[in-house]
Amino acid sequence: PLSMRESNLLPAKNGEEATMQFLLELVDILTNYVRKSFDRSTKVLDFHHPHQLLEGMEGFNLELSDQPESLEQILVDCRDTLKYGVRTGHPRFFNQLSTGLDIIGLAGEWLTSTANTNMFTYEIAPVFVLMEQLTLKKMREIIGWPSGEGDGIFSPGGAISNMYSVMIARYKYFPEVKTKGMSAAPRLVLFTSEHSHYSIKKAGAALGFGSENVVLLSTDERGRVIPADLEAKILDVKQKGYHPLFVNATAGSTVYGAFDPINEIADICEKYNMWLHVDGAWGGGLLMSRKHRHKFSGVERANSVTWNPHKMMGVPLQCSAILVREKGILAGCNSMCAGYLFQPDKQYDVSYDTGDKAIQCGRHVDIFKFWLMWKAKGTIGFEQHIDKCLDLSQYLYDKIRNREGYEMVFDGVPQHTNVCFWYIPPSLRGMEHNSKEYREKLHKVAPNIKAMMMESGTTMVGYQPQGQKVNFFRMVISNPAALQSDIDFLIDEIERLGRDL
Amino acid sequence: PLSMRESNLLPAKNGEEATMQFLLELVDILTNYVRKSFDRSTKVLDFHHPHQLLEGMEGFNLELSDQPESLEQILVDCRDTLKYGVRTGHPRFFNQLSTGLDIIGLAGEWLTSTANTNMFTYEIAPVFVLMEQLTLKKMREIIGWPSGEGDGIFSPGGAISNMYSVMIARYKYFPEVKTKGMSAAPRLVLFTSEHSHYSIKKAGAALGFGSENVVLLSTDERGRVIPADLEAKILDVKQKGYHPLFVNATAGSTVYGAFDPINEIADICEKYNMWLHVDGAWGGGLLMSRKHRHKFSGVERANSVTWNPHKMMGVPLQCSAILVREKGILAGCNSMCAGYLFQPDKQYDVSYDTGDKAIQCGRHVDIFKFWLMWKAKGTIGFEQHIDKCLDLSQYLYDKIRNREGYEMVFDGVPQHTNVCFWYIPPSLRGMEHNSKEYREKLHKVAPNIKAMMMESGTTMVGYQPQGQKVNFFRMVISNPAALQSDIDFLIDEIERLGRDL
Incomplete structure (x- = not known):
């Protein structure tokens, strides 16, 4: 039946059955994705360069055409779109201020788009x-x-x-x-x-x-x-x-x-x-x-x-x-x-x-998902989430501030979950910190580690320079799925990837 | 199990089963809503005044509180939210330039919110x-x-x-x-x-x-x-x-x-x-x-x-x-x-x-639903939809332009699907069109009919004045679910509601 076309779906006459079947197949793809997003054995991303995706990955063709595709192909397109994307809900995704996948929020968005007003x-x-x-x-x-x-x-x-x-x-x-x-x-x-x-x-x-x-x-x-x-x-x-x-x-x-x-x-x-x-x-x-x-x-x-x-x-x-x-x-x-x-x-x-x-x-309509989350968590649920994320960032800060190979970008306990630090690979540790050579080398460390991180797909964290300060990592924690073990993993991964730089 | 809380869902330990069950229950609510949205025996809306909804309809409480609700209550909230809303995908919803509920577009939105990037x-x-x-x-x-x-x-x-x-x-x-x-x-x-x-x-x-x-x-x-x-x-x-x-x-x-x-x-x-x-x-x-x-x-x-x-x-x-x-x-x-x-x-x-x-x-991410619809319809599918909507508006125009009790706001075939017209109730038909009294009375006709339309929930169409022209109906057709019979219904409904004004 999925050799059917979009034109067989509602509002087509007798389109109800095909519509329900199509939507349930889609939901199956989506719930599988949700399940895997929380599974630490799944990669955060499967990185490809723009030209690779544009050339078409294993039949995933981004080009639009005059003629319609079958519903079966549409479902394949949905699977591929998720496959080559980034799992922002993954417990080890720390790349942005917005991270995590809240199930109630997701439900709210699904309803919002169904109401489409x-x-x-x-x-x-x-x-x-x-x-x-x-x-x-x-x-x-x-x-x-x-x-x-x-x-x-x-x-x-x-x-x-x-x-x-x-x-x-x-x-x-x-x-x-x-x-x-x-x-x-x-x-x-x-x-x-x-x-x-x-x-x-x-x-x-x-x-x-x-x-x-x-x-x-x-x-x-x-x-x-x-x-x-x-x-x-x-x-x-x-x-x-x-x-x-x-x-x-x-x-x-x-x-x-x-x-x-x-x-x-x-x-x-x-x-x-x-x-x-x-x-x-x-x-x-x-x-x-x-x-x-x-x-x-x-x-x-x-x-x-x-x-x-x-x-x-x-x-x-x-x-x-x-x-x-x-x-x-x-x-x-x-x-x-x-x-x-x-x-x-x-x-x-x-x-x-x-x-x-x-x-x-x-x-x-941006309000419904938020309202629904507030109903489901209560004010105290948001408070618990906030406190937990700040505790986790304190854990990270305590772990690395005196650790060999780390230097904090600013002194003192961070006010928010932002923990800013340099990882200093062994080859740089003995160098004069104020030398031009050191600064130039250190500037390349974070981008290099980040690139390898994305290639291996294991975790993601942001970096940038700030003022006179060369590239450093900015860790932020807003992800409700993150645990201390994920913080440990991130540090291990930075060291694994950066060791030989 | 739905006496469970949001905190039992993923990323909670062993939260997978509860998460899947919750999402599938939600999808059941949503697909039922979709099904009914295309059913002409369902009302477009069940109108209530702001104060009525704020007072709480049959236990539907909009207020936020400190403590969390059960997942069961969250699903009831979802049902109520849809119940007291407006079915913008209903074949007889003509109120806005954006109407209709495209199933592929909906699937695209569900995926977009799952990817949450x-x-x-x-x-x-x-x-x-x-x-x-x-x-x-x-x-x-x-x-x-x-x-x-x-x-x-x-x-x-x-x-x-x-x-x-x-x-x-x-x-x-x-x-x-x-x-x-x-x-x-x-x-x-x-x-x-x-x-x-x-x-x-x-x-x-x-x-x-x-x-x-x-x-x-x-x-x-x-x-x-x-x-x-x-x-x-x-x-x-x-x-x-x-x-x-x-x-x-x-x-x-x-x-x-x-x-x-x-x-x-x-x-x-x-x-x-x-x-x-x-x-x-x-x-x-x-x-x-x-x-x-x-x-x-x-x-x-x-x-x-x-x-x-x-x-x-x-x-x-x-x-x-x-x-x-x-x-x-x-x-x-x-x-x-x-x-x-x-x-x-x-x-x-x-x-x-x-x-x-x-x-x-x-x-x-606003692109995915559009891209997916383009894949599913092809360029020719969009063309067919456009042509069909313009044909329908031509049908409406032909039907009312010489019909007793109607007056067109401007001469000639509309360029788009906008058909602008006054409905003149029998009590006004003999009056001098340039008189102040006639204009004042006619100005109230469209708002009155619209109010009754919303109270009875059968259909929705917009009205407004423009320059010196008193309130008139503006019919627009972008809804892919609309048929000629829905246009006929709209006209019958305007006449039924406006007859005795």
């Missing part, structure tokens, strides 16, 4: 719109805004959430920019850490501020903004006659996992009447932990907060929230009142039609 | 990155750019795709705005039809142009831009000393389904050295039809094109492409070269790491 109006997404509203309120309560009042929306990712924060800051102080453009405002300047995510600079470029008007702040050895540097740079900007508008405080930086001192930054923002945004895209999850939320001390003083449940909280991609203290400002900033979508004369309370406060029109 | 690098999404590249090339070939050369990316929706077009137009003519901000450019003006989608104006506001610098163009009776009006307004803007930068030509307007005359607009853009964008978010699918693609005549002269497969082509939300004729300009406009993600010293050809050309950082 759009967040712009209550009319066609009544349940999801209410879930979003209740969940955002809960998140604002956790931030500490009185009664969870305020505003917010789920956006397609942290970069867009951060972009929202810059837009609404501008609207708050210079609302006429919405209609008249940037020429209606003085030269506006944004401030963010040199360790912050590049999306702040990207937003500055996109929204017409110009990336040169995004001033980078110096940090201490641990990657945290130095408040005195912020104030000095604000004064410098004011002296030039420009207008300091916005400060981004990072709560969990991408590489070091650093938390900027929010309270001290908030004092400065109040003094100079500036917007304070907290980018907790990566750190946000720590707000759920009684043990770790002190790192966010002062967050309730922020005007807006980015918080990505799809990172530390293990929600499937995409799930990012921008939360705002002032109610109504998102709509003020973005609304265009399209008559075909936001009719004022509907039979229900149209204040639930929240689409006009987005920069998007159609908007994917 | 991120488009920013080849490293963690090798197959999906290549699929995106090949599919974008194919789309550019269909647009008519030589050898399918150019650039592009999938974005979270048409509004963001249109925003990209404005950003790259600005970058093309005033690249220094990226670093220096809008003050580095003269006052820039964008032009778009008064019938165009509001996202162009929204982009103008967001990107720092100001919505007043988005000039609306007059249209003919059918909603198509009048080229002479464009040229007059360009000259007016130039005379004021401003810089005309960008013209958006809509290919398939939201309400009328109108196609602006691209060739005539392209002539003007060439004459004044302006960027031509074609917003084919809604119309794009017609490019796949040999019969209808002439409506896009001249599209190959555009600098950029928005095309949303998630609308007319029936791909599940979200799936929107921005296609660009000039290669490399997206990266030029948006790249920030983040070292932690786009390391130049990887072992593979890093030109496949396409994330830096996006305004996003993390990016959801």
